[in-house]
Amino acid sequence: MLTFHPNPLKPWQPSVPAKIVNTLNEGKNTQQSSAGKIKRLVLPQEGRTKLNTYSDRDFYAYPRFVTHVDGGFISTLTNLYRERLRPGWEILDLMSSWVSHLPEEVAYKRVVGHGLNAQELAKNPRLDYFFVKDLNQEQDLELESCSFDAVLCTVSVQYLQQPEKVFAEVFRILRPGGVFIVSFSNRLFFEKAISAWRDGTGYSRVQLVVQYFQCVEGFTQPDIIRKLAAPAGAGEDKSPFSWIMKLLGLLSGSDPFYAVIAYKNFKPTYE
Numbered sequence: 450m451l452t453f454h455p456n457p458l459k460p461w462q463p464s465v466p467a468k469i470v471n472t473l474n475e476g477k478n479t480q481q482s483s484a485g486k487i488k489r490l491v492l493p494q495e496g497r498t499k500l501n502t503y504s505d506r507d508f509y510a511y512p513r514f515v516t517h518v519d520g521g522f523i524s525t526l527t528n529l530y531r532e533r534l535r536p537g538w539e540i541l542d543l544m545s546s547w548v549s550h551l552p553e554e555v556a557y558k559r560v561v562g563h564g565l566n567a568q569e570l571a572k573n574p575r576l577d578y579f580f581v582k583d584l585n586q587e588q589d590l591e592l593e594s595c596s597f598d599a600v601l602c603t604v605s606v607q608y609l610q611q612p613e614k615v616f617a618e619v620f621r622i623l624r625p626g627g628v629f630i631v632s633f634s635n636r637l638f639f640e641k642a643i644s645a646w647r648d649g650t651g652y653s654r655v656q657l658v659v660q661y662f663q664c665v666e667g668f669t670q671p672d673i674i675r676k677l678a679a680p681a682g683a684g685e686d687k688s689p690f691s692w693i694m695k696l697l698g699l700l701s702g703s704d705p706f707y708a709v710i711a712y713k714n715f716k717p718t719y720e
């Protein structure tokens with residue numbers, strides 16, 4: 450069973466509400482519809498392999514108090530959260546660390562964090578609670594069905610070896626209309642990323658995440674947001690094309706930004 454840790458930075462926090470912990474997996478597999486079922490596997494066995502086959506828990510055993518992407522990426526992501534996440538929501542930050550990219554000025558009802566390093570998560574000021582779980586060992590999230598308005602996964606999806614099962618679990622815990630925002634750049638712990646990701650390009654990685662969503666019955670068609678790094682010297686590029694790209698906010702001048710976003714469909718899908 451999972452242990453939920455209250456954030457030590459928030460000592461006034463009440464104990465973990467029983468509602469978020471789903472020890473009996475209540476509500477799982479009891480749905481009449483096919484919503485949430487995995488329609489097909491996206492990855493072949495070979496695509497799930499990692500160069501470093503040692504346990505992920507060992508790899509993340511020591512805290513890394515670093516930021517994994519640059520300021521341009523983070524401000525694009527925070528703005529996206531500002532647009533898509535409403536105040537008062539309950540949010541799960543999957544594969545999180547010691548930093549939060551949520552807008553500071555917005556108050557959410559509850560932010561739960563998940564990751565592999567408890568020391569990092571304990572330093573994340575936005576989390577009310579956190580839990581540690583290796584999603585490559587086991588994909589069940591011991592959380593109530595339909596209990597979150599949003600799930601976030603930042604610069605981490607490339608490490609999932611069973612993404613189809615994880616995306617199906619995210620679907621289960623989202624409320625109808627809830628959103629899953631998966632963002633990434635081109636940086637990665639190469640040895641720990643799955644081969645389907647390592648061997649890919651920016652374009653194919655976006656397509657991969659789109660397919661992770663599409664393989665679960667009941668997600669809406671994903672939205673894709675791309676903000677590509679300006680080529681070197683583009684600051685001086687006065688061509689109309691470059692000017693228009695910058696005006697439209699399609700060049701970032703920093704780490705490339707990709708986000709794939711889908712919602713748990715309001716409409717039930719029947720067999």
Ligand SMILES: C[S@@+](CC[C@H](N)C(=O)[O-])C[C@H]1O[C@@H](n2cnc3c(N)ncnc32)[C@H](O)[C@@H]1O
Binds near residue numbers: 584585608
């Ligand atoms: C590059 S960090 C990103 C952290 C955070 N999302 C951020 O934006 O700073 C990758 C994260 O993926 C998580 N992770 C990697 N492998 C995992 C696994 N097998 N199970 C669960 N989490 C994992 C680790 O906790 C790690 O913090």
